[in-house]
Amino acid sequence: MKLGRLNHVGVATPSIEAAIAYWRDVMGAVKIHEPFDMPSQGVKVCFVDTPGENGTAGTQIELIEPLGADSPIHGFLAKNPAGGQHHMCYEVPDIHAARAEFLAMGKKVLGEPRIGAHGTLIFFVHPRDMGGVLTEIMETPKGDGTH
Incomplete structure (x- = not known):
């Protein structure tokens, strides 16, 4: 398995507005x-x-705030009330091949591929299978890779 570039780091926050001001x-x-x-x-x-470098954009940070009471982010924020790093996201050229490889390695894949925030x-x-870090695997976006 060869992961592509780091696309973004996901940061859970109780308030996107406050997090935007910080960043x-x-x-x-x-x-x-x-x-x-x-x-x-x-x-x-x-x-x-x-x-x-040289005034260009670096790595993206994905700020994520719970949307409604059923949000999976509620559990994370209950343990980390101020928020914090939630996940890291790496690109791959073929999401289905990558998923098959992770499963073949015995890694616990959480769910089926679905559309993420970048539209891919x-x-x-x-x-537990990724060095203690929840890891998002994302098919390389077409175009500029931003939402």
Whole structure:
């Protein structure tokens, strides 16, 4: 299995607005994308572009806030009330081949591929099989890779 580039780091937050202010005012975000709701995943999402080299965009941060009482992020925030790193996301060229490879290696794949926040297919691999980090695997987006 060869993972592609790190696409983003997911950060759970109790308030996207407060997190946006932090990334803008403290961390010097170069672009803050428009927040949007993803009812199918129970979250509100906002992508933030961190500064890269020579004024370019670096790695994206995906801010995720619970959307409704059934959000899977509620459990994470119950253990981490201030929020924090939720997952890391890596790109692969073929999501179905990657899923098959993870399963063949005996890794616990969480669910079937589904559309993620970038509009491309994703799945997650359990933290216990990924060095303690919930890992999102995402099919490489077509175009610029941003929402």
